[in-house]
Amino acid sequence: QQQVKQSPQSLIVQKGGISIINCAYENTAFDYFPWYQQFPGKGPALLIAIRPDVSEKKEGRFTISFNKSAKQFSLHIMDSQPGDSATYFCAALKIQGAQKLVFGQGTRLTINP
Amino acid sequence: GAGVSQTPSNKVTEKGKYVELRCDPISGHTALYWYRQSLGQGPEFLIYFQGTGAADDSGLPNDRFFAVRPEGSVSTLKIQRTERGDSAVYLCASSRMTGTSGIEGDTQYFGPGTRLTVL
Numbered sequence: 001q002q003q004v005k006q007s008p009q010s011l012i013v014q015k016g017g018i019s020i021i022n023c024a025y026e027n028t029a030f031d032y033f034p035w036y037q038q039f040p041g042k043g044p045a046l047l048i049a050i051r052p053d054v055s056e057k058k059e060g061r062f063t064i065s066f067n068k069s070a071k072q073f074s075l076h077i078m079d080s081q082p083g084d085s086a087t088y089f090c091a092a093l094k095i096q097g098a099q100k101l102v103f104g105q106g107t108r109l110t111i112n113p
Numbered sequence: 114g115a116g117v118s119q120t121p122s123n124k125v126t127e128k129g130k131y132v133e134l135r136c137d138p139i140s141g142h143t144a145l146y147w148y149r150q151s152l153g154q155g156p157e158f159l160i161y162f163q164g165t166g167a168a169d170d171s172g173l174p175n176d177r178f179f180a181v182r183p184e185g186s187v188s189t190l191k192i193q194r195t196e197r198g199d200s201a202v203y204l205c206a207s208s209r210m211t212g213t214s215g216i217e218g219d220t221q222y223f224g225p226g227t228r229l230t231v232l
Binding site for chain 1: 117144146148153154155156157158161163168169172204206208210217218219220221222223224225226
């Protein structure tokens with residue numbers, strides 16, 4: 001059972017455009033939702049994260065939108081740059097306890113110059 | 114400072130062999146995690162250590178997999194009688210796990226992974 005579903009699998013955006021990646025979760029016990037960025041040959045790196053009591057969080061060009069009632073959240077990358085080309089993973093965890101991350105399947109983002 | 118390091122970066126072995134994968138976490142991080150990432154998929158949780166003890170090993174797929182962290186720092190993931198289906202990138206992550214705020218997750222810092230290929 002896939003607890004966190006992510007779409008699309010791949011995305012191509014022109015430089016300067018907005019990249020949008022969507023995720024949905026099932027387990028209402030999750031209370032922290034990070035996004036990770038992974039470059040080839042590297043481990044995932046935390047990009048931005050949000051709690052479910054906040055509807056939106058912005059850090060620079062990256063924004064998370066969160067819809068608790070729909071159990072959905074999304075990552076928006078404004079003014080997308082070629083250096084943003086990477087694989088992005090949404091994830092979820094429960095803060096109390098092991099904090100083990102449950103990842104989505106990933107989105108391969110390509111920004112065309 | 115130095116990040117999480119993992120050795121070897123690549124490991125090729127034959128079906129049925131035993132392998133050990135090593136993780137050096139960030140100094141001072143008490144929490145250590147192992148994840149497995151299959152091609153084109155997100156990482157999947159295997160095991161979590163808080164200090165020296167395995168606090169949660171619910172992600173280990175079967176009893177061929179075992180992990181230790183004897184001194185609360187370096188960890189070794191051990192796989193016995195490897196199978197072709199074990200081929201994947203094995204990722205290690207560490208975090209401070211201070212739990213002081215209780216309202217945000219502790220950032221997990223990932224190593225580059227060990228790519229295991231079982232022929």
